[in-house]
Amino acid sequence: MSENKNTEIKEETVKKVSVSILQKRWRKFKTLKRGYISFLVIVTAFLLSFILPLFVGKSALLVHYNGSYYFPLFNTYQATDLGQTRDPYGEANYRFLKKQYSEENQGNWVLMPFYPFGPNENLLNELEGNPPHPPSAEHWAGTDDRGRDVFARLLYGFNIGLSFALVVTFFSYIIGIAIGALLGFYGGKVDILGQRFIEIWGTLPFLYVIIIISSIINPNFLLLVVILTLFNWIGMTYYMRGEFYREKARDYVAAAVSMGAKNRIVIFKHILPNSLTPVISYAPFAIVANIFSLVSLDFLGFGLPAPTPSWGQLMQQGLTNIDYWWLIMTPLIAMFLTLLMITFIGEAIREAFDPKVYSRLR
Amino acid sequence: MTSYFIRRFLLIIPTFLGITLVTFLILQFVPGGPLETALMQMRTGGQQGSEAGSTGTTQGIPQEAIEELKRFYGFDKPIYERYAIWIGNLVKLDLGTSYKYNEPVWDVITERFPVSIYFGLVGFLLTYIVCVPLGVYKAVKNGSAFDFVSSALVFIGYSIPGFAFGAMMLVLFGGGSFWDVFPLGGFRSEDWDNLSFMGKIWDQIHHTFLPVMSYMIGSFATLTILTKNSVIENLSQDYIRTAYSKGLSEKKVIFGHALRNSLIPISTGLGHAISLVLAGSFLIEKVFNINGMGLLGYQSILDRDYPVVMGILVISTLLLLIGNILSDILYAIVDPRIRFK
Numbered sequence: 107m108s109e110n111k112n113t114e115i116k117e118e119t120v121k122k123v124s125v126s127i128l129q130k131r132w133r134k135f136k137t138l139k140r141g142y143i144s145f146l147v148i149v150t151a152f153l154l155s156f157i158l159p160l161f162v163g164k165s166a167l168l169v170h171y172n173g174s175y176y177f178p179l180f181n182t183y184q185a186t187d188l189g190q191t192r193d194p195y196g197e198a199n200y201r202f203l204k205k206q207y208s209e210e211n212q213g214n215w216v217l218m219p220f221y222p223f224g225p226n227e228n229l230l231n232e233l234e235g236n237p238p239h240p241p242s243a244e245h246w247a248g249t250d251d252r253g254r255d256v257f258a259r260l261l262y263g264f265n266i267g268l269s270f271a272l273v274v275t276f277f278s279y280i281i282g283i284a285i286g287a288l289l290g291f292y293g294g295k296v297d298i299l300g301q302r303f304i305e306i307w308g309t310l311p312f313l314y315v316i317i318i319i320s321s322i323i324n325p326n327f328l329l330l331v332v333i334l335t336l337f338n339w340i341g342m343t344y345y346m347r348g349e350f351y352r353e354k355a356r357d358y359v360a361a362a363v364s365m366g367a368k369n370r371i372v373i374f375k376h377i378l379p380n381s382l383t384p385v386i387s388y389a390p391f392a393i394v395a396n397i398f399s400l401v402s403l404d405f406l407g408f409g410l411p412a413p414t415p416s417w418g419q420l421m422q423q424g425l426t427n428i429d430y431w432w433l434i435m436t437p438l439i440a441m442f443l444t445l446l447m448i449t450f451i452g453e454a455i456r457e458a459f460d461p462k463v464y465s466r467l468r
Numbered sequence: 469m470t471s472y473f474i475r476r477f478l479l480i481i482p483t484f485l486g487i488t489l490v491t492f493l494i495l496q497f498v499p500g501g502p503l504e505t506a507l508m509q510m511r512t513g514g515q516q517g518s519e520a521g522s523t524g525t526t527q528g529i530p531q532e533a534i535e536e537l538k539r540f541y542g543f544d545k546p547i548y549e550r551y552a553i554w555i556g557n558l559v560k561l562d563l564g565t566s567y568k569y570n571e572p573v574w575d576v577i578t579e580r581f582p583v584s585i586y587f588g589l590v591g592f593l594l595t596y597i598v599c600v601p602l603g604v605y606k607a608v609k610n611g612s613a614f615d616f617v618s619s620a621l622v623f624i625g626y627s628i629p630g631f632a633f634g635a636m637m638l639v640l641f642g643g644g645s646f647w648d649v650f651p652l653g654g655f656r657s658e659d660w661d662n663l664s665f666m667g668k669i670w671d672q673i674h675h676t677f678l679p680v681m682s683y684m685i686g687s688f689a690t691l692t693i694l695t696k697n698s699v700i701e702n703l704s705q706d707y708i709r710t711a712y713s714k715g716l717s718e719k720k721v722i723f724g725h726a727l728r729n730s731l732i733p734i735s736t737g738l739g740h741a742i743s744l745v746l747a748g749s750f751l752i753e754k755v756f757n758i759n760g761m762g763l764l765g766y767q768s769i770l771d772r773d774y775p776v777v778m779g780i781l782v783i784s785t786l787l788l789l790i791g792n793i794l795s796d797i798l799y800a801i802v803d804p805r806i807r808f809k
Contacts, residue, residue: 302479306486309785318494318769398629402751405631421635425755431639431646438628438636445627453623 134458141454144447155265162258164224166200168217171207193231201232221246223255225262225415238423238430247436251423256432259415260440266410267417268444270331271396275389277335282342283378283385289343290350291373297347304340312337320408327410334399341392342385349381387459390452394445401441417441473797480789485555487785491778492551501772502541502567507534541567558782564775568768573779576764581745583655583760588747590676591683595691598684600734603695607730608722610700618692626689631751634682638755641678650678655758679756683749691734698730705729732803739795743787746780 136142159165159179169176171188178200185194192202204216223229223245230253233239237253247256289300316333323329353359354377362376403409404418417437424434538544542553557564563573606615628636641650651657657671702708703726711721750762761780768776 302483302486305483305789306490309483309487309788310490315494322497394627401629402631405751406754421632424639425635428639428642434635434639438632441629441632442624442627446624449623449627 131458138454141450144450148447162221163219164227166216166218171214223258225258226413229253248432262415263417270400271393273331274334274396275392278338282339283346286343286346287350290347308340345384353377383459387456390448394448476793495774563779566776568771568773573775580761580764584748588744591680595684595687599691600695603692607696607699622689622692625685630682630686631755633685634755637678682752702726702730735802736795736799739798740791742791746784
């Protein structure tokens with residue numbers, strides 16, 4: 107009995123010892139409620155935004171018409187295919203169909219998404235008066251100056267904006283880490299030349315270059331990612347260069363080198379894992395900055411091409427039609443909530459990764 | 469250390485040449501340049517002259533006129549020669565003539581200096597006057613309700629881009645659907661010259677308030693948190709313990725000992741104060757319709773006014789590079805432990 111207890115205790119201590127530093131940080135992160143909750147909310151919202159057509163969209167999820175089932179999410183149907191009587195031209199309008207079927211009462215039905223409006227559809231033939239329409243029970247955030255539903259555009263814009271920022275952050279980190287690591291590890295001439303190059307590249311008026319490139323080639327998602335990445339990797343190199351300079355003077359690196367480890371091994375296996383802290387704790391702020399960049403570009407009209415739902419484009423509309431307050435307030439609130447939560451995450455990560463515990467002495 | 473800074477100053481030259489060369493090259497590939505614009509104007513101008521004349525002819529302009537135009541804009545020479553000429557003029561402090569305004573670039577740019585310096589200086593001073601004391605107070609009261617609330621406010625400010633904040637303020641207070649408290653934009657009222665002295669002051673403050681708020685909101689969070697962290701870090705040092713144990717009052721410990729060391733990282737930002745001359749985000753200036761440096765740079769790109777684009781680039785680059793070095797010099801002066809070599 108007592109022997110059993112002893113082994114139990116031993117196992118427990120072993121378990122405690124084997125907690126990795128990353129696990130420790132994750133535990134610390136979970137205790138920082140503001141950041142942890144923001145993290146859960148943002149991740150859930152972002153994942154859900156990929157299946158957004160199930161909740162928000164103009165296509166019905168399921169149509170039952172004359173005994174057969176239709177799946178408009180995967181196929182497009184013509185209005186005549188489904189017996190639409192109002193404006194029976196082109197693609198079927200499932201909101202019309204729903205109303206029509208329930209009036210006809212012949213056993214046909216339409217299952218619409220929870221919020222039955224798409225981001226790019228023009229609602230002028232369904233709404234009275236001139237756009238922009240103010241918010242109403244049907245259109246929660248009103249419509250924009252082309253009669254498109256603002257709420258749907260906001261949600262789809264969230265997906266595009268955050269995806270954009272994540273992709274740009276990811277790629278600029280890879281480039282920035284690689285170059286910063288090389289400069290810091292090899293030092294000397296490589297460092298001096300590399301630094302001059304970075305200085306030149308970093309001082310180029312980045313918004314100017316984007317504007318110039320956008321005026322030659324019509325930008326799309328991929329091109330904008332490439333351009334922004336080309337200008338965004340620089341910040342990271344400073345961190346990595348400094349980290350590598352500091353780390354390569356440590357004993358464990360000398361030990362690895364003296365054991366005959368190749369440069370490649372020393373860089374990737376020994377130094378890199380030890381210098382990733384600033385990278386990770388800086389990432390949320392980089393994401394915030396990249397969302398900023400896309401919003402600014404869209405605001406100026408140099409961002410994603412025309413029908414793409416975007417927050418910046420809505421704000422631009424709002425500023426030209428200053429009497430239609432919802433055009434500017436709703437994207438602002440959406441952006442604000444998103445950025446605030448990401449900032450909270452960043453703050454919590456920074457705290458979880460910070461080994462310094464300050465104690466006030468007095 | 470002097471030799472270090474001399475080397476740093478000398479390194480400005482290759483960097484500067486690199487930056488201007490790359491931008492110069494990029495500008496050559498942009499469509500809709502001054503030559504094409506001038507040709508277009510000649511074409512449409514000719515059409516207006518002879519009303520029933522041939523429409524849409526591209527051959528309407530004699531070859532000599534095109535050559536003449538090319539010579540006028542300097543496009544008859546290869547790129548490297550043009551760049552060499554441009555650098556040669558720059559050494560003589562000649563930035564060229566603006567295509568759009570037909571004035572020397574230097575005059576076009578310096579005309580905007582007062583607006584930029586005004587907004588830059590007001591924003592800069594207010595940020596430091598508010599953020600540094602706030603950061604110190606937050607550090608001293610770390611963990612208190614005030615600290616929590618002000619942190620939340622600061623992070624909220626950090627999550628709103630300046631121009632978006634400005635746009636929101638305009639919607640709320642610019643006399644749209646809500647309150648009519650502030651003017652819709654501009655640097656001063658149109659009847660500025662007719663105002664009394666006090667009226668002028670009031671008018672200027674009235675026009676300054678919202679743009680300056682928009683400028684400040686971003687840097688507010690960074691500077692406050694930087695100050696706070698720096699003070700907290702210093703408060704946990706041994707020399708503070710010593711100061712307390714020898715019986716100094718809390719006031720003396722904080723202001724006489726901790727604060728001086730805490731201000732080191734903050735003082736380095738001062739080197740970039742020389743860039744205030746060119747201050748001005750064109751997003752914010754666009755929102756508030758202020759005719760400042762940012763808007764000039766933006767507009768000159770849209771207008772393909774290359775001499776102005778390059779002129780702004782030259783000045784801003786030099787200020788930035790010199791500002792970097794000034795920051796390091798300041799750093800070395802404030803903190804004697806730092807030695808550059």
